[in-house]
Amino acid sequence: MTIPISWYLLLSAFLFACGVMGFLIKRNIITIFMSIELMLNGVNLSFIAFATRFGTLDGHIFVFFVMVVAAAEAAVGLAIIISVYRTRETLNVDRVNLLKL
């Protein structure tokens, strides 16, 4: 049995859309950040699927770098979240509102 590549691409688009949706509707900072990770995961699936299509490894390499960047972002992001929590004692993004939007 074989599966067309576009199935993988649709799954990837779905994950990406879920991530964007989470970014828009979630209110907890950590969950919002997790939604961003979900977006990146969706993108990674696209890269791997396309890499399989072309039979090249560039997509794999890109995913590898995305992971490294995600790890770096996670470290910095969580540190920022901790420092926000220290000054504001809340994790709700709407209560982090000293600056008017």
Add this chain to the structure above:
Amino acid sequence: MHIFLFLLFGLLCAGGAINLLIQRKPINSALSLIVVMGSLALIYLLLGAEFVAVVQVIIYAGAIMVLFIFVIMLLNAGEEEHTKGSKVAKIIGIPGLITGFIIGVSVLLQHGPQEKRIHIGELYGSASDVGMMLFTKYLLAFELTSVLVLIAIMGAVVLARRSHSS
């Protein structure tokens, strides 16, 4: 077999993603994200990307998400409050997202590549292949990640450490 595995893990993935949105407690969202990442690793295996699949488990599930859970535990993040939220996000964002998603899906379906089909066991992304490419064609990018990680480490330390006594 292949199609069954794809459907199984694909549904797990999609279910995890939806569960992330529905759950109110951050820890549950984190767990569903781990489910998504785990099933993605298995989907990568279906696509033949062996090395990436393993690295996905080690880095995403084994390091990044542990960090998330660690912070959730540390800050004792409880149930999400219900607040109004940004109106701009809801008025512009969600319709924009939906239209974007529809456009994206239609483009992927119409013009997306469909010709190539994948056979199970067609492994080609082995660690040595990826490593070879990483240290030849993408050498500079690889070296550059060290600067990136250095910045991240330094930043995490600077932001999260307690103030100096002075």
Add this chain to the structure above:
Amino acid sequence: MSVLTFLIVAVIKIAITLGVLLTVVAYTVWLERKVVGHMQNRWGPSRVGPFGLLQPLADGIKFLLKEDLTPPYVEKHIYLIAPVIALVMALTSIALIPIGPVVHLFGISTPIQITGVVGATGQPGDIDAGLLIVLGITSLGVYGIALAGWSSNSKYSLLGSLRASAQMISYEVSLGLSLVGVLLMSSTLSLRGIVDAQLGTWFGFIPQWFLFRGQFIAFFIYLMAAFAETNRVPFDLPEAETELVAGYHTEYSAMKFAMFFMAEYANMVTVACIASVMFLGGWSGPPMPFLPAAVQAFLPLIWFLLRVFFFLFLYIWIRGTLPRFRYDQLMAFGWKFLFPLALANVIVTAFFVAIRA
């Protein structure tokens, strides 16, 4: 090999491995109590059966029959699933470890390794990234502990699991780096390939283990990091009973507690297996031509188990000897000593490998 035989063989291998592993786990507990007892001038278990040999059985029955308490304010689902995660991750990783060469039984040849298969050429095949998968699975084990502490809704548990996750993440780095030297020298990630790279001898009697080929510093780093990864003395801060009652499993009782217990000992076995494969040449050993053929067939297995036993004994020995670290000492040791040392080892090894190439 047809798919059916493959499945049957796989199931048999899994059953045997699981049986052996659980027995080893049970008797490691017995051994520990016995050895530590003797070290402290006591007898250790001695009532149930000769030398207390049936003690693990009695303990098992006790765990099964005890009342299974679930404290009222726990996060129920996570609380229930945490010990399962810990145990499953601990038991799964053993599947990738090559325990012996190919055996021929009833006309079927198969390597003694759950994930191994015999390829078309009759050579044993192994997963390319075997070691990475083992590392991946072990790195998932931290979830069991972290979630147990969080879901118990008790501050001792939470502190214990915070300590445990920080400790495990920190030492995982040194653990991984200590293996890189071996990987550089064997230039493969397949565990079977790594064992094959150490099969020869010098002068007919010194085995060409990586331990003797310049990786002894890596070996010691690995040992220390492995102690920390398995939360054993002197790194057993997560369950330091004088400070934290019992750490992350304070609120667990009966079988759920037993799962954590088994997970810890299963992890010890896995870590010992990896150490044997990476540094001590796996199942290799001197040929014993004077033994009967039936025994010879089991020799590799025996060599392997001997090594594992050595490591398990070492664990127990150290537990009977050393006091516990302080938490800041533990972190400083991991990051300021082991980590740079492991990095230096990688650099030096890479240098020598490059010179030779």
Add this chain to the structure above:
Amino acid sequence: MPTATDYIRILPEIVLSVWGMAIMFVESLLPEDRSRKDLGIFAAFGAVAAIAATVYQAQPQFAGFGFNHVLRVDHFSIFFHLVVLLVTLATILMSLDYLPLQKIDFGEYYALVILGAVGMCLMSSAVELVLIFIALEISSIASYILSGFRRSAAVSTESALKYFLLGSFATGFFLYGIALLYGATGSTNIFDIALILGKANHVEALAYLAVALIFTGLAFKVACAPFQIWTPDVYEGAPSPVVALMSTAPKAATFAVLIRIVFEAASPNLFWVIWVAAALSMSVGNVGALLQSNVKRMLAYSSIAHAGYLMVAFASASNRDLAISSAMFYSAAYAAMNLGAFAVVTQMAGSGEGYLQMDDYSGLGKRSPVLAAVFTFFLLSLIGIPITGGFFAKFYIFSTALRTRLIWLTLIGLVNSGVGSYYYLRLIVRMYMYEPRAEIPVPPVRLGMGLAIAISLIATLWLGVLPNAVLHYTQGMPSAIAVR
């Protein structure tokens, strides 16, 4: 194997990395109560050394692709290297006395600025999307951290949080765009992509979608409407020298990436998307700025507006050579004048960044005539008055637009410039016509700050009075980047 020439092609980046690491190393050796000013001066020398390396690199024999075609040294990259590095230098200089004043005197600050510049520099020379992505992330992550550097101040951490969340969100779009572009062409190298897309008879819808997503991601990063929402908040909360940095250098670098992608790789024509983005940015920025009473917020909105003006150049893409050179000139001029404006804001803000309201600038002309004059000069340049860099920048942009027959867009731009001049002038009027509020002290300008202001002043003036040299250099560029 990389050759020696390959290494020369990343010489500025190497210098910066080594310098950054040296700063980190020395920082850990210094006693805790010692001032980090010397470290900052050391960092400034690092920026100067990197400038020297760039000048050395600019020799013609080093031009070309390096490291397996992942980067390319040409006029274009040299130009943006210089912009980024000068901004970095000025930022370090203006931070020397700022950090002790805010009690955040840590050496890591300088290391982050220097290492962040590595990313910004590489963004302008990279032609491989992998490398661009990592370089972009280096510069962004460094900016996230820097904007939360006053970590005991709630506004600063909040600003870091918002910047971080929206920045990573944008990264997601950027990446998805790259993934689809890779899917449409099978390559991640800009020149290969250009070749493949150029050969195809019709551009696949996939490629359109991909470029649109990439554009969305980058528009977030350069604060271009409709993705500008984060800008005022982030700029208000972040430490002022950091705002000076991040509103100029990473922005210029991101524009460099956009130029590479829009003019080089992307045959998909996004004319209307860019047109709308440009018109919207100019209008939103200028109208938003009118309503502000906080100077930092006002400058934030003004930076949105300026991103809009720059987008006009992108809309003139059919007039390729002129568009590229005017976009480059504009980003340099904008960097110079905005840097100067924020330097003055930094100087005025005082301890704890207490004095940021327009009201606090009343009577500055009497209290500190020199500072007021300098600030007036930068504001006039932001308006686009002759003899300032801002004038020629706007002039080239709009004349390019007119030659491309973008009548409406030019009209919108000119109207917006008129609206814009109102709020800049309002500040100037406040400085000279209003009575000073006696209780606000004007701290003396220290050497570091003076040098920083001097750099931006000279740059703005030079671009305004003698634009030809720079313009000539930028006009050499289009042919340079077109060489395959």
